[in-house]
Amino acid sequence: MCALTLPGNLDALSPIRDYVKAAANTAGLDHTATYNLILAVDEIATNVVVHGYEEAGLQGDISIAAKNEENRLVIELLDHGKSYDPNFHKLPDDEGLLRELWDRPIGGLGIMLAKDGVDDLQYYSTELENVHRFIVRLKPPAEPANPALKQAVSDDHRRLEVLLRISKSLGLEIKLDPLLQLIVEEVTTAMQAERSTLFLVDRRKPDQLVSRVAEGMGENEIRVLFGIGIAGRTAQTRQTINVPDVDKDTQFNPAFDKSSGFRTRSILSAPIIDQAGVLLGVVQTLNRKDGTFTKDDEQFLEAICVHLALALKRAEMVAADLQAQIQTKSLELAREIQMGFLPKDFPALPEFKDLDIYATIIPTFEVGGDLYDFFPLDKDRLCFIIGDVSDKGVPAALFMAMARTAFKMSALVSPESIGGTMSRVNQFLCDSNPQQMFVTALAGILDLKTGRVEYADAGHELPFILQASGEVLKVEKVGGLVLGFIRGEEFRTGTMQLNPGDTLFLYTDGVTEAMNVKHELFGVDAIEKALSQMGQTPTSEAIIQAVLEGMRVFVGEANQHDDITMLVIRYCGRSNN
Amino acid sequence: MALDIESKVDANTARIALSGELDGSTAPKLRETVDKVLTGKPAQLILLVEKLSFMASAGLRIIIFAKQKQPNLKIYLVKPQAAIVDTLHKTGFYDGVYITDVEPASA
Numbered sequence: 001m002c003a004l005t006l007p008g009n010l011d012a013l014s015p016i017r018d019y020v021k022a023a024a025n026t027a028g029l030d031h032t033a034t035y036n037l038i039l040a041v042d043e044i045a046t047n048v049v050v051h052g053y054e055e056a057g058l059q060g061d062i063s064i065a066a067k068n069e070e071n072r073l074v075i076e077l078l079d080h081g082k083s084y085d086p087n088f089h090k091l092p093d094d095e096g097l098l099r100e101l102w103d104r105p106i107g108g109l110g111i112m113l114a115k116d117g118v119d120d121l122q123y124y125s126t127e128l129e130n131v132h133r134f135i136v137r138l139k140p141p142a143e144p145a146n147p148a149l150k151q152a153v154s155d156d157h158r159r160l161e162v163l164l165r166i167s168k169s170l171g172l173e174i175k176l177d178p179l180l181q182l183i184v185e186e187v188t189t190a191m192q193a194e195r196s197t198l199f200l201v202d203r204r205k206p207d208q209l210v211s212r213v214a215e216g217m218g219e220n221e222i223r224v225l226f227g228i229g230i231a232g233r234t235a236q237t238r239q240t241i242n243v244p245d246v247d248k249d250t251q252f253n254p255a256f257d258k259s260s261g262f263r264t265r266s267i268l269s270a271p272i273i274d275q276a277g278v279l280l281g282v283v284q285t286l287n288r289k290d291g292t293f294t295k296d297d298e299q300f301l302e303a304i305c306v307h308l309a310l311a312l313k314r315a316e317m318v319a320a321d322l323q324a325q326i327q328t329k330s331l332e333l334a335r336e337i338q339m340g341f342l343p344k345d346f347p348a349l350p351e352f353k354d355l356d357i358y359a360t361i362i363p364t365f366e367v368g369g370d371l372y373d374f375f376p377l378d379k380d381r382l383c384f385i386i387g388d389v390s391d392k393g394v395p396a397a398l399f400m401a402m403a404r405t406a407f408k409m410s411a412l413v414s415p416e417s418i419g420g421t422m423s424r425v426n427q428f429l430c431d432s433n434p435q436q437m438f439v440t441a442l443a444g445i446l447d448l449k450t451g452r453v454e455y456a457d458a459g460h461e462l463p464f465i466l467q468a469s470g471e472v473l474k475v476e477k478v479g480g481l482v483l484g485f486i487r488g489e490e491f492r493t494g495t496m497q498l499n500p501g502d503t504l505f506l507y508t509d510g511v512t513e514a515m516n517v518k519h520e521l522f523g524v525d526a527i528e529k530a531l532s533q534m535g536q537t538p539t540s541e542a543i544i545q546a547v548l549e550g551m552r553v554f555v556g557e558a559n560q561h562d563d564i565t566m567l568v569i570r571y572c573g574r575s576n577n
Numbered sequence: 578m579a580l581d582i583e584s585k586v587d588a589n590t591a592r593i594a595l596s597g598e599l600d601g602s603t604a605p606k607l608r609e610t611v612d613k614v615l616t617g618k619p620a621q622l623i624l625l626v627e628k629l630s631f632m633a634s635a636g637l638r639i640i641i642f643a644k645q646k647q648p649n650l651k652i653y654l655v656k657p658q659a660a661i662v663d664t665l666h667k668t669g670f671y672d673g674v675y676i677t678d679v680e681p682a683s684a
Contacts, residue, residue, distance in 0.1 A: 013601055031660075036663075039633060039664065042601075042631075043633055043634055046600065046601035046633065046635065050601065109634040109638070109668055110634035113633075113634055113664060116667055
């Protein structure tokens with residue numbers, strides 16, 4: 001039957017009853033069963049409207065759909081109001097029902113009628129909707145001529161159909177809970193049982209089973225220790241257990257019957273084991289209606305268990321995959337943000353004809369802790385920095401972003417001395433450094449009129465100067481601790497001179513500590529050698545490409561294990577303009 | 578389907594004839610009627626329900642409401658349909674009301 005959708009108010013009740021009546025007639029329910037089903041749906045629909053929508057201050061639709069399956073009628077009631085689980089609601093107890101009428105607590109009666117009116121009332125709630133499922137088993141068709149034979153054939157036939165349906169829903173139903181619910185229902189139907197329970201091994205307490213789908217138990221969780229009761233025994237022995245009469249079985253634990261009011265007569269219990277041989281859970285079906293569970297039943301339940309194992313494994317994989325995707329996505333995003341604030345359009349600063357700047361950064365992980373930056377302070381001065389955070393990954397990248405921003409702000413606001421700038425950055429990082437990370441850095445200000453560079457060193461690798469003549473010089477150490485380490489540290493300012501055509505080569509330890517398969521390091525000397533082979537007036541980009549090529553040859557098949565960053569500044573001299 | 582309600586009070590007896598369906602949407606109207614007929618503190622409330630084809634728990638709540646308002650009130654249900662009797666049985670109301678096929682005379 002086509003679904004019917006109505007506004008979620010009390011006016012919906014009458015059309016909903018008409019709909020259920022038509023569905024019940026189509027399914028061939030008798031008068032009593034029809035009335036009881038109508039009453040059940042009406043009671044729940046009333047609760048949905050009153051508690052789910054009106055009292056919750058919400059508005060929305062209520063939809064009803066009937067599914068006429070082979071041996072049962074399923075009515076689904078969908079709403080988008082506040083979740084209201086009928087199975088969680090306390091039913092009036094015997095004492096309540098025996099009280100004088102005027103002494104009665106009001107409430108719970110409707111749910112009692114609803115549960116009483118159908119073979120099973122199921123409920124689940126997702127982010128999208130709340131779903132009540134009313135299930136009425138239909139009477140089997142009239143007995144065939146040769147009852148025993150026909151029954152056996154139709155049993156097999158029916159079960160094959162059940163397996164087929166489960167296989168199909170494995171392909172269609174992505175959400176685990178509705179799928180498990182459906183499989184458990186199918187077990188009960190196919191087994192001619194009264195109810196079934198699916199237990200899963202508790203991940204946090206791997207010697208316990210915890211119920212995942214428990215027909216007739218509502219939200220109540222059943223917990224079973226391995227070895228205790230029939231389910232516990234099934235988990236421990238990993239064997240199917242068939243108990244024709246629980247009264248004659250000492251393993252049976254009557255505690256649950258006592259608390260639930262259900263009377264267990266016979267049990268069939270089978271383990272769910274995955275392809276790797278890991279026990280995932282136990283499925284248990286209770287009280288075969290026409291006698292005790294047979295050998296065929298055992299085989300059938302074991303077949304169902306294979307499907308359950310598949311469903312559970314697939315859900316696990318989907319969840320793990322989703323997690324991995326989220327992680328990858330967030331790393332990609334972090335990298336995009338991080339790279340977004342490093343200048344990487346080259347040629348950089350085209351308005352400065354006296355400069356040729358090129359830089360590269362190759363992070364080890366998706367995000368790294370290296371940084372470089374350069375920006376003009378005014379038309380005559382270029383400020384630059386290269387640095388390396390003591391860690392890797394997202395925390396290092398965040399710290400790097402903070403260091404870089406603090407540096408730029410500090411340099412732009414008061415650019416008197418680079419040593420002073422470094423001292424302020426150090427102070428800022430010390431104040432906001434709960435993880436005790438630190439940054440090595442070398443920063444400087446190049447005066448474009450004179451070629452003079454003031455620089456400060458915070459424990460960083462010393463740069464090289466490739467002179468116009470082709471000679472390579474190492475910059476002198478002025479000394480200074482890493483940033484973010486000791487509060488109040490003063491940074492000294494050193495100076496160096498760039499002549500027109502000279503190039504400043506800055507790098508992080510990812511270059512010098514690049515390792516080959518023999519665990520040898522690329523080293524400072526290799527940089528020096530590469531620079532000295534550049535010849536006269538190479539471009540900044542050519543220098544970086546040459547060093548990278550040298551590293552590539554040296555490292556060979558070995559993996560990169562640290563961020564690799566280079567910043568190259570060639571000073572062409574004002575006179576060239 | 579709606580619920581038709583006809584009420585009259587004579588001597589010590591309140592009579593309410595119901596026809597149609599008694600559910601969450603129609604119960605408030607019946608409750609008002611019951612409230613009204615009970616103001617005179619009748620000894621008995623006779624509900625003529627032969628033509629009542631459906632009764633949800635909202636109907637049971639009205640019976641509780643009437644009994645809470647007036648604990649000594651005798652409530653009769655005249656000619657209820659089998660399904661409604663069944664509901665009364667299941668919920669334990671069967672013993673709290675008088676079910677009869679013959680409409681009682683006024684008290």
